[in-house]
Amino acid sequence: MRGITKRYPGVLANDAIDLEVRPGEIHALLGENGAGKTTLMNILYGLATPDSGEILLDGKQVRISSPSDAIRRGISMVHQHFMLVPVMSVADNILLGEEPMAGPIFLDRRAAHERLHELARFFGWELDLNAPVGMLSVGWQQRVEILKAVYRNAQILVLDEPTAVLTPQETKEIFVMLRRLTTQGYSIIFISHKLYEVLEIADRITVIRRGKVVGQRVPAETNEKDLAQLMVGREVELTVDRGTSHPGEPRLTVAGLHVRDDRGREVVHGVDMEVRSGEIFGIAGVAGNGQDELVSALVGLRQPSGGRVHLDGIEVTGHRPRDLHKRGVAFVPADRHRYGLVLSYPLTDNLVLTDYYDAPYARGIVRDEAAIRQHASEAVEQYDIRTPSIDVATATLSGGNQQKVIMARELDSDPRLLVLDQPTRGLDVGSIEFIHRQAIAKRDAGTAILLVSAELDEILELSDRIGVMYRGKLVVVMDGRSATKEEVGLLMATGGRESAEATVEASGGVPR
Amino acid sequence: MRLQHTASVVIIPLLAIVLALVVGAVVLVLSSPLVGGQLDVMLPVKAYAALAEGAFGSFNGLVQTIVSSAPLVLAGLAVGIGFKAGLFNIGVQGQFLIGAVSAAAVGAGLAHGSPLLAIPAAVIAAMLTGAIYGFIPGFLKAYTGAHEVVTTIMLNYIAIQFVAYLIIGPMRATGATFARSPDVGAAVLPILVGRNGHLGILFALVAVPIAWWLLFRTTVGFEVRTVGANPDAARYAGMSPRRILILTMSACGLLAGLAGAGEILGISHFMPAGYSTNVGWDGITVALLGRSNPIGILFGGLLFGAMRAGSNLMQIQAGVPVQMVDVLQGVILFFLAAELIVRYVFRVRAAHAEVTELKTISRSYGGQTTP
Numbered sequence: 001m002r003g004i005t006k007r008y009p010g011v012l013a014n015d016a017i018d019l020e021v022r023p024g025e026i027h028a029l030l031g032e033n034g035a036g037k038t039t040l041m042n043i044l045y046g047l048a049t050p051d052s053g054e055i056l057l058d059g060k061q062v063r064i065s066s067p068s069d070a071i072r073r074g075i076s077m078v079h080q081h082f083m084l085v086p087v088m089s090v091a092d093n094i095l096l097g098e099e100p101m102a103g104p105i106f107l108d109r110r111a112a113h114e115r116l117h118e119l120a121r122f123f124g125w126e127l128d129l130n131a132p133v134g135m136l137s138v139g140w141q142q143r144v145e146i147l148k149a150v151y152r153n154a155q156i157l158v159l160d161e162p163t164a165v166l167t168p169q170e171t172k173e174i175f176v177m178l179r180r181l182t183t184q185g186y187s188i189i190f191i192s193h194k195l196y197e198v199l200e201i202a203d204r205i206t207v208i209r210r211g212k213v214v215g216q217r218v219p220a221e222t223n224e225k226d227l228a229q230l231m232v233g234r235e236v237e238l239t240v241d242r243g244t245s246h247p248g249e250p251r252l253t254v255a256g257l258h259v260r261d262d263r264g265r266e267v268v269h270g271v272d273m274e275v276r277s278g279e280i281f282g283i284a285g286v287a288g289n290g291q292d293e294l295v296s297a298l299v300g301l302r303q304p305s306g307g308r309v310h311l312d313g314i315e316v317t318g319h320r321p322r323d324l325h326k327r328g329v330a331f332v333p334a335d336r337h338r339y340g341l342v343l344s345y346p347l348t349d350n351l352v353l354t355d356y357y358d359a360p361y362a363r364g365i366v367r368d369e370a371a372i373r374q375h376a377s378e379a380v381e382q383y384d385i386r387t388p389s390i391d392v393a394t395a396t397l398s399g400g401n402q403q404k405v406i407m408a409r410e411l412d413s414d415p416r417l418l419v420l421d422q423p424t425r426g427l428d429v430g431s432i433e434f435i436h437r438q439a440i441a442k443r444d445a446g447t448a449i450l451l452v453s454a455e456l457d458e459i460l461e462l463s464d465r466i467g468v469m470y471r472g473k474l475v476v477v478m479d480g481r482s483a484t485k486e487e488v489g490l491l492m493a494t495g496g497r498e499s500a501e502a503t504v505e506a507s508g509g510v511p512r
Numbered sequence: 513m514r515l516q517h518t519a520s521v522v523i524i525p526l527l528a529i530v531l532a533l534v535v536g537a538v539v540l541v542l543s544s545p546l547v548g549g550q551l552d553v554m555l556p557v558k559a560y561a562a563l564a565e566g567a568f569g570s571f572n573g574l575v576q577t578i579v580s581s582a583p584l585v586l587a588g589l590a591v592g593i594g595f596k597a598g599l600f601n602i603g604v605q606g607q608f609l610i611g612a613v614s615a616a617a618v619g620a621g622l623a624h625g626s627p628l629l630a631i632p633a634a635v636i637a638a639m640l641t642g643a644i645y646g647f648i649p650g651f652l653k654a655y656t657g658a659h660e661v662v663t664t665i666m667l668n669y670i671a672i673q674f675v676a677y678l679i680i681g682p683m684r685a686t687g688a689t690f691a692r693s694p695d696v697g698a699a700v701l702p703i704l705v706g707r708n709g710h711l712g713i714l715f716a717l718v719a720v721p722i723a724w725w726l727l728f729r730t731t732v733g734f735e736v737r738t739v740g741a742n743p744d745a746a747r748y749a750g751m752s753p754r755r756i757l758i759l760t761m762s763a764c765g766l767l768a769g770l771a772g773a774g775e776i777l778g779i780s781h782f783m784p785a786g787y788s789t790n791v792g793w794d795g796i797t798v799a800l801l802g803r804s805n806p807i808g809i810l811f812g813g814l815l816f817g818a819m820r821a822g823s824n825l826m827q828i829q830a831g832v833p834v835q836m837v838d839v840l841q842g843v844i845l846f847f848l849a850a851e852l853i854v855r856y857v858f859r860v861r862a863a864h865a866e867v868t869e870l871k872t873i874s875r876s877y878g879g880q881t882t883p
Contacts, residue, residue, distance in 0.1 A: 301747060322750030331748070338742070339745055339747075353745065353748075353749045354748075356734050357731045357750075365732050366730055366731075
C-alpha cells in the first residue's frame with residue numbers, strides 16, 4: 001500500500017500511509033484506538049475507498065472494491081468479534097458462503113471435508129468438524145476463523161486483535177499456528193495494542209499515530225518502552241509505579257457465597273474472601289469461571305443463592321444496587337455499553353447516572369441542571385475526558401474516554417469499596433495508564449479495591465493479593481508481588497490440578 | 513451544539529410531511545377525473561389551499577383547529593411518554609374510552625348539581641380510571657413480561673365491549689331514541705373562545721409543559737428515559753425498571769382518560785354506545801411525528817387537528833372527500849416509519865448513534881428487555 005490517504009469529515013484518518021508486507025511475514029500494525037489502523041485495513045479489505053494512494057498486490061496495481069473482491073484476490077480478514085454461527089458445525093461454518101455444490105440443489109460436503117481434514121492435519125490438530133461451533137472454547141473458535149480464511153485460499157490474512165479474548169496459553173497456541181502458516185508463504189497482518197505480543201510474534205512492526213506512520217521497527221532492535229512511546233507520542237509508564245500499599249481493616253468480607261447464572265445453574269460455589277481498605281485484591285481467571293456472576297452478586301445486580309456478604313461489618317447480602325451505592329460501593333462494569341453508560345445520553349447525564357436522585361444534583365424530584373452541568377465540566381477537566389463538549393452523546397466518544405466517564409462518576413463519590421471489572425478491556429496504552437494510576441491513587445487513599453480482569457499482566461501489576469478463580473471457586477489466594485505470570489497462568493488453566501490432561505482441557509478443550 | 517441537535521430532530525418529520533404532501537398531490541391528480549370528469553393537475557393546489565383556509569382562514573376555523581387538536585395532543589403524549597420508557601402503548605383507544613365513559617357516568621350523576629363540583633369530579637374520574645386501565649398492562653409487563661403491545665390491543669377490545677354494555681344496559685338514558693348515556697348537564701365544559709372552544713383545550717395546553725418538565729427536569733423523568741434507553745444501565749444505576757414501567761403506563765392511561773373526558777364533557781355531552789374514535793392510532797402518528805417530545809407532539813397534534821378542521825372546506829370547495837386527510841396521515845406515518853426513504857430522498861445523513869423511538873420499540877419487542 002502506497003501513500004494511502006483517507007479523509008473523513010473533520011479527521012484525516014490515514015495520511016499518506018505506506019505499508020509493505022512481504023510473503024511469509026508477520027507484520028504487526030500497532031497504534032492506539034483511533035490511530036487509523038482499522039481505516040487502513042478497511043481500505044485493504046474493500047470496505048472503504050481511499051481518497052488517494054494505491055494498493056499493489058504482487059507488484060500489480062489493484063482496485064479493491066468490496067470484501068468479496070478482496071477475498072477473490074486472496075485477502076482475508078478475521079474480525080475481533082467472531083463471525084461464526086454457534087449452532088452450525090465447524091465444517092459448515094467454514095463452508096458458509098462458499099458452499100461446494102453437487103448439482104444445483106445439493107451440497108457436496110465430502111470433497112470439502114477431505115480438504116478441511118488435510119488442513120487440520122497440517123496444523124497438527126484433531127478437530128471434530130461436525131462439532132457445533134458454540135461448543136468450542138473461544139480459543140478454538142478463533143482457530144476456526146483463521147481456518148476459514150485459509151480454506152478460502154487467502155494469501156494475506158488480516159487479524160484484528162486476535163488475542164483480545166484469549167488466555168495466555170491459547171495465545172501461544174495461536175502463535176504456533178500463525179508461525180506455521182508463514183512457513184507456507186502466507187502473509188499475516190497482525191493488529192494489536194499488546195506490546196509484548198507484538199514483540200513476540202512479529203517480524204516487522206509498523207507503528208501508526210494519528211493517521212501517520214511514525215516508525216517501523218524490528219523486534220530485535222526495540223522494546224516495549226520504545227514502541228509505547230512511538231504509539232502515544234510521549235513517554236509512557238507501562239507499569240505504573242505502584243509504590244507500597246498499607247492495607248487496613250477488612251472492608252468487604254465474603255463468606256461461602258453461592259451464585260446462580262441466568263439459566264439457574266450454580267456457577268459460584270462457595271467463595272470466601274476479604275478485601276481490606278488500602279489494598280487491591282485481584283481476581284484472575286479465564287473468562288466464564290464465575291467471575292461475572294460473583295461481581296454482579298457483590299454489587300447487587302444478582303441475588304446470591306447462599307452465603308453472606310459484609311461491608312464494614314454490616315451484612316449487605318442481597319442488598320439492592322442503590323443501597324450498596326449509598327454505603328459506598330462503586331462499580332466499574334465490564335460491559336460498559338450495556339451497564340455503565342446510556343450511550344444516547346450526553347456526558348452530563350452519564351456523569352450523574354448513579355447520583356442523579358440526590359443533592360446536589362436534585363432537590364426533591366427536581367433536577368438541578370446547573371449543578372449537573374458544573375459537575376460535568378469539572379469531571380471533564382479533572383479526568384481529562386477528551387470531548388468536544390459536555391453535551392455530545394456519549395456514544396461519540398472513544399472507548400478510552402467513555403471509560404473515563406465511568407471512572408469519573410464512580411470515583412467521584414470517594415467510595416469505600418471500588419469494584420473494577422475488566423477496567424481496561426479494549427483500551428489503548430494511554431487510557432490504561434490513566435486508569436491504573438487512578439486505581440493506585442484510590443488505593444493509597446484507603447479505598448478497598450476488587451479488581452477482576454482476564455488480563456493477567458494487569459492483575460500482576462496492580463494487585464497486592466491475587467485470587468485465582470477456577471470453575472466457580474477461588475482456588476488459591478497468593479501474594480501479588482511475588483506471584484509470577486507462569487504460576488498464575490497455570491493456576492488459571494488448571495485450577496491447581498497438575499496433570500497434563502487438565503492443561504489440555506482448560507486451554508481449549510480439544511474437541512474429538 | 514444544542515441548536516444543531518434540535519435541527520436534526522425536527523428535519524425528518526418536516527421532510528416526511530413534505531413527502532406526504534407530494535404523494536397526496538399525485539393521488540389527487542390521479543383521482544381528479546372522479547371529481548371533475550377530467551385530469552386536473554391544479555386540483556392539489558385547490559385542495560391544499562382549501563384545507564389551509566378551512567383550518568386557519570377564519571377565527572372559527574382556527575378555534576376548530578385547536579379544538580380538534582386537543583385530544584390528539586393528549587393521545588400523542590399518552591403514546592410518546594410510553595415511547596420514552598421503551599413502551600409501545602397501543603391501548604390509548606381503550607384508556608380513552610374508559611375515561612370517557614367514567615366522565616359520562618359521573619357527569620350524568622352530578623348533572624343537576626354545581627358545575628364547580630361536577631366538572632372536577634368528572635374529569636378526575638376519567639383520569640383515574642384511565643390511569644387504572646393503563647396500570648393493568650404496565651403491571652402485567654413488569655411482573656409477568658407480557659408484552660404491552662399484545663395486552664393493550666386486547667384491552668382495547670375489552671373497553672369497546674364494556675362501554676357498549678354499560679350504555680346499552682345500566683347507563684342507558686331513559687327516553688332517548690338511541691342507546692346513549694344521559695346528558696352530563698352541569699359537568700359540560702364551559703366555552704372559552706369562539707363557537708366551541710371549550711375548557712378541554714386547556715387540558716392539552718397544560719399537559720404539554722407539565723409532561724415536558726416531568727420528563728426533562730425531574731429525576732422521575734430521568735428514570736423513565738433511562739429505562740427506555742437502556743434498562744440494564746437503569747438497574748445498574750439503582751433504578752427500578754418495574755416501578756417505572758408501571759408508573760409510565762399509568763401516566764399514559766391518565767392522559768388518554770383526560771382526552772376522553774374532554775371529548776365527552778366538551779363536545780358530545782353524552783356517551784353513545786358505539787363511540788367511534790381513531791384517537792389511539794392518531795396518537796401514535798402524532799407521537800412519532802413529534803419524536804416523543806411533548807413540544808413536538810403539540811405541533812404534531814396541531815397539524816393533524818388543522819387537517820381535520822380544514823377537511824370540510826376542502827370537500828366543499830375542491831370536491832375532495834374528507835378522507836383525503838386520512839390518506840395524508842397514513843402516508844406521513846409511512847415515511848416516519850421508513851425514515852431511510854426520507855433520508856435517501858433528501859440526502860440527509862444519519863446522526864451518529866441516534867436512537868429513534870421506532871428502534872426502541874423493535875428492540876423491546878420480543879421480550880428482550882424484561883425488567
